[in-house]
Amino acid sequence: MFLIFAVSFMFAATAGAQEFPRGPINYMNPFNPGGEVDIAARAMQPSLEKNMGVPFVIQYLPGAGGALCWSKLAAAKPDGYTVGGFSIPHIILQPIFMKDVAFKADDFVILSIVEYTPIGLAVKKGFKASTVKEFIEYAKANPGKVSCGGVGKFTGHHFAALQFMKMAGIKLNYVTFTGTAPMQTALMGGHVDAVFSNSTMMVSSKDEIKVLAMGSEQRMNQLADVPTFKELGMEFYPRIARGVMAPKAVPKDVSKRLEKAFLETISKPDFKAKMENAGFVPQVWGIEESRKYLDSETRLLNRLIQDNPDLLSTKN
Amino acid sequence: MALGAQIILQPINLLFCFLGCLMGTLVGVLPGLGPTAAIALLLPNTFHVPPVTAIIMLAGIYYGAMYGGSTTSILVNIPGEAASVITCLDGYQMARKGRAGPALGIAAFGSFIAGTISIIGLMVVAPPLAKFALAFGPPEYFSLMLLGIIILIYLASGSILKALMMFVFGLLVSTIGMDCISGTQRLTFGILELCDGVGLIPAIMGLFGVAEVIANVEQMIKTDTITTKVTNLLPNLQDWKDSFWPIIRGSFLGFFIGILPGPAPVIASFTSYAIEKKLSKHPEKFGTGVIEGVAGPESANNSATGGAFIPLFTLGIPVNSVIAILLGAFMIHGIQPGPMIITKHPDLFWGTVMSMYLGNIMLLVLNLPLIGIWVQVLRVPYPILFPLILLFCLIGVYSLNYSLVEIGLMIGFGVFGYLARKFQFEMAPLVLAIVIGPMMENNLRLSLVISQGNPLIFITHPLSAIFIFVTLALLLSPLVPWIGKRRQKLQEKVEGEEV
Numbered sequence: 026m027f028l029i030f031a032v033s034f035m036f037a038a039t040a041g042a043q044e045f046p047r048g049p050i051n052y053m054n055p056f057n058p059g060g061e062v063d064i065a066a067r068a069m070q071p072s073l074e075k076n077m078g079v080p081f082v083i084q085y086l087p088g089a090g091g092a093l094c095w096s097k098l099a100a101a102k103p104d105g106y107t108v109g110g111f112s113i114p115h116i117i118l119q120p121i122f123m124k125d126v127a128f129k130a131d132d133f134v135i136l137s138i139v140e141y142t143p144i145g146l147a148v149k150k151g152f153k154a155s156t157v158k159e160f161i162e163y164a165k166a167n168p169g170k171v172s173c174g175g176v177g178k179f180t181g182h183h184f185a186a187l188q189f190m191k192m193a194g195i196k197l198n199y200v201t202f203t204g205t206a207p208m209q210t211a212l213m214g215g216h217v218d219a220v221f222s223n224s225t226m227m228v229s230s231k232d233e234i235k236v237l238a239m240g241s242e243q244r245m246n247q248l249a250d251v252p253t254f255k256e257l258g259m260e261f262y263p264r265i266a267r268g269v270m271a272p273k274a275v276p277k278d279v280s281k282r283l284e285k286a287f288l289e290t291i292s293k294p295d296f297k298a299k300m301e302n303a304g305f306v307p308q309v310w311g312i313e314e315s316r317k318y319l320d321s322e323t324r325l326l327n328r329l330i331q332d333n334p335d336l337l338s339t340k341n
Numbered sequence: 342m343a344l345g346a347q348i349i350l351q352p353i354n355l356l357f358c359f360l361g362c363l364m365g366t367l368v369g370v371l372p373g374l375g376p377t378a379a380i381a382l383l384l385p386n387t388f389h390v391p392p393v394t395a396i397i398m399l400a401g402i403y404y405g406a407m408y409g410g411s412t413t414s415i416l417v418n419i420p421g422e423a424a425s426v427i428t429c430l431d432g433y434q435m436a437r438k439g440r441a442g443p444a445l446g447i448a449a450f451g452s453f454i455a456g457t458i459s460i461i462g463l464m465v466v467a468p469p470l471a472k473f474a475l476a477f478g479p480p481e482y483f484s485l486m487l488l489g490i491i492i493l494i495y496l497a498s499g500s501i502l503k504a505l506m507m508f509v510f511g512l513l514v515s516t517i518g519m520d521c522i523s524g525t526q527r528l529t530f531g532i533l534e535l536c537d538g539v540g541l542i543p544a545i546m547g548l549f550g551v552a553e554v555i556a557n558v559e560q561m562i563k564t565d566t567i568t569t570k571v572t573n574l575l576p577n578l579q580d581w582k583d584s585f586w587p588i589i590r591g592s593f594l595g596f597f598i599g600i601l602p603g604p605a606p607v608i609a610s611f612t613s614y615a616i617e618k619k620l621s622k623h624p625e626k627f628g629t630g631v632i633e634g635v636a637g638p639e640s641a642n643n644s645a646t647g648g649a650f651i652p653l654f655t656l657g658i659p660v661n662s663v664i665a666i667l668l669g670a671f672m673i674h675g676i677q678p679g680p681m682i683i684t685k686h687p688d689l690f691w692g693t694v695m696s697m698y699l700g701n702i703m704l705l706v707l708n709l710p711l712i713g714i715w716v717q718v719l720r721v722p723y724p725i726l727f728p729l730i731l732l733f734c735l736i737g738v739y740s741l742n743y744s745l746v747e748i749g750l751m752i753g754f755g756v757f758g759y760l761a762r763k764f765q766f767e768m769a770p771l772v773l774a775i776v777i778g779p780m781m782e783n784n785l786r787l788s789l790v791i792s793q794g795n796p797l798i799f800i801t802h803p804l805s806a807i808f809i810f811v812t813l814a815l816l817l818s819p820l821v822p823w824i825g826k827r828r829q830k831l832q833e834k835v836e837g838e839e840v
Contacts, residue, residue: 057662058381059669067673070385085381086742089519089536096533122524125531172791178524200790201522203783206659207602213656216478217791228677229657247677303672 045105045279049080052269053101053109055094057087061225061305062110062267065140068299072290090177092119092126099128103272105279108136113266114181117323121330121337122179130323131273134280135315137287138268140305142223143241144185145251147234149215157238157257160219164195173197174208174220179336182221185240185263187329189221192259223265224248228304240264247304266308266322268315284311345691349699354394358696361398362703365405366711369421372413372550372730372737375542376406376422377662384670392674393689397696399670403663404456404646404697407606408704411448411639415441416718417730419550423541424606424642426772427614429549431627431634438630441716443576447584447632448639449708450576455592455640456701459647462596463654464694467683471655474600479787480798482601484808486781489608491812493615493773504770507761511774514539521783522790534746541604543738543751544775548768550734551755554727556762561723575712576632584636587617591640598641599648602660607776609645610638611769647697654682654690 056062066083073081086094094109095116101107116130146157154160164171175182178201186199200217202208205226211217213233227236228247236251240263244253254261269287271280288311290296297307310318330336348354368379380399387395410422415432428448435444462470477485494504517528518538529535576584594616595609617637618627627634652658659665671677676686683690718726738751758768792798800806 057665058377058384059659059662059666064669064672067385067388067669071388083385084743087537088742089533093533093536124526125529125533127533169793178522198790198793200787202787203521206665209658210475210602210652210656211478211787213658214475214478216480225672232681233656299673299675302675302677304677 045282046077046079048106049082050077050105050283051107052081052083053094053098053107054083054085055087055091055110055112056085058085061142061223061265062112064303065267065300065305066110068296069139069287069290072293072296073286076286076289089123089126090119090180091115092123092128095119095133096127098270099132099272101272103274103276105271105275105283108269108271108283110267111135111270112181113138113319113322114184114326115265117319117326118179118184130319133270134273134275134312135268135270135319136280136283136312137291138266138308138310138315138318139287139291140268140300140307141264141266142225142305143239143245144181144221144223144263144265145227145236145239145248146189146219146221147212147227147236148219149212149217150233150235151215152218152235155235155237157252157254157259160237161193161195164193164197169196169198171197171219172200172217174200174202174211174217175222176202176205176208181263181265184326184329185221187333188263189261191329191332192261221263223304224306225304227251241306245304245306246301264306266318268308268310280312287311344687345693345695348393348688348692349397349695353390354397354692354696355699357390357394357398358401358700359703361401362405362700362707364398365402365407366409366704366707368402369406369409370412372419372421372546372733374737374740376403377666378740379406380663380666384666384673387670388673392671392676393692395670395674396667396689396693397700399667400650400693400697401700403667404643404700405704407643407646408449408452408708410642411452411635412445412715415444415448415635416715417726418553419730419734420545422606422642423545423604423772423776424610424645425639426545426549426607427610427638427769428635430614430769431630431632434628434630435632435635436719440630441719442712443580443632444635445712445715446575446709447580447636449705449712451584451588451591451636451640452643453701453705454588455595455644456647456697456704458589458592459596459599459644460694460697460701462644463647463650463697467651467655470600470651473597474602474652474656474658474660476804477601478802479784479791480802480805481808482603483781483784483788484799484805484812486777486784488808488812488815489612490773490777491815493611494770500765503766507766507768508770508774511771512778514544514771515775515778516782518779521779522786532746534742534744538779539750539775540741540747541772541775542741543747544754545772546734546738547751547754548758548772550730551751552758552762552768554731555755555759557723557727580632583632587613587633587637588640590616590620591637592644595641595644596648599645600651600660602652602658603780604661604776605649606642606645609641611773613637613641650693657682 052066054063054066070081098109120126120129148154154163173186175186177183186197190197208220209226209230212220224239224245231248236248238252238254238257239245239248240261241253288309291309300307364379368374368376379402387398406422407424410425411428413419413421414425414428415436418429418433420426420429432444494508517535519526519536591613594613598609599605614634614637617633618624621633649660649664652660653664659668738747788798799809
């Protein structure tokens, strides 16, 4: 800790003449250390510090599925010295389904989307269906009997399951897990039939489960023998996208400077290779492209909510 | 193994192993600051060294913290770690009798023996045991926890009624937060910080740390300070005789519980205490400063850390928050986690295992001389010691999430703990309920979602059925007098099965 402070003061002293940044940049991490947001942030950290010439301090503010951190970030001083990690669709869905949340997705400017994890469908080993087609047929023959896990309710996994059920015209028994680890264990042990989960989990346990399809545009290098939903004729691209955002009122030149630093960092081949190896799909999107993605995801999710009116009745 | 020895004997790895153990001991001793926070803080410093070196250091922090956690439990009745809560019961009483040295000594030796046993276990039986963890689905977890609580309450030292009251109160506290299935917020009163429930650390710091300070201030007004005459620093022959089997039992128990997901070191230490008390010839003396009550749990929480590495290395599953960060560290270093780690990166697996042997020896060497220094802490006058303890509690809790709400919670729990103590209520069942409550609820409801509401799922799964049957047998046994007489025997059997 003292080291961090000492280093920050040093940088603050030397960077005085420059416009922005003059001091350390605080990065608020909405999830626990070791999570997907953390892995990307840690992998970017050294190169970002070199790029900006100031320390990039990672602070953990986990709680309420990210809502705690984002509520704080929305109220933070918009000077560019406080930025935060995020995931889509969480920042879209939480203001709709959780009360006491003090932010909306529109309160932020997304500086960059740096990676995403496609969501895939996997079944336990030895399950009666070994392709998506068989899975849908089996689920049609046994409506509501196939148990299908996902992490959390009103999350990316939950909405992926809802969308898949709608497209395939089936009904699954959605089982809400509190995290990836218990879900992974339950699937490997055969306690649930199937899961919707991130590519990172699929890559790390691909030999112990059967991955049926992934929501990426192209096949992933780490899962070369797994088809995409697109190949199977489904326009279905479920994913969780992550990156960095700041309060909306940040001055234009500051957000441009931050965007530049992030884009330069994530374009580097070694960053991309690291992310791919761990099961992520690297993405290099700046402010404009990120905005477009956020808007299109918001429209898609709103349609899904309209199709499932009972979801809103559980708003709390 | 030769590969592992080769790796750990490189000077840089030796250095990082030592640094990890040292840091671990320190964060273990400091209340509130746990291994999770320390590992997260130090993670960026490991980017520039090879992955095996990084993992060696981070692992060192983890098991080092289990060594250090007992120190403050014994000296000032404040657990440095959640896993050392139960050590307070007898450890602190030993210190009050001037036997802080033997208590600290047996905790260090027990940790060493348990650590070694669990490393051997990690080497020999890792792959088959990983399958054992997979056999546990939601119904099995629920039934096991149900059985666990029944045994623990059954063995409460004071009034069973009061223990039950504290336990139920703990369960109520554990329902605060977001509903795990529907996402509904319960009893959060618009406070977003309560969404994930009442934090364990603020609760423990309050119930033990703050309450202890209040109680002692009151006592100091009435009487003088406790005598801190320290008789001897190391356990004597009788201590060893009393502690041998508790250490061995605690080691094996902790190892097996460590493989299962969840706060294993906490549950392992509680269970070990309950078993030692049951098997003891003088259960009534537990809580008054018997050495078995320190030896068993301290061994159990240490070997649980070794067990926790099995799912990481064999299945790529992180069973707790510390292991999750290690898994993240693998990914940052470009190592693909999963079942192939041992075959693809033998240097990583064997290097880490061998470093744990050496780390354990380092910790023993590090901790034994420290005992002499630690007991000096007891000589610090209370008017100086207590404000310091309060300060550490405040800093420790605040450093977790930078949350004032948690500071408030800690103070609230402190006042509650003080009052509860006045009326002879025990803290342990309350803490256990806060740990186990959310897991129990979650697994109960997951089971019912999977079975589509059919409660028979707890009986149709064979492992779960065994746990349920034993629980029922325990509950009903007092009703039938002739079974009651055989209760003792039955229970020993139960504990055997649980292991």
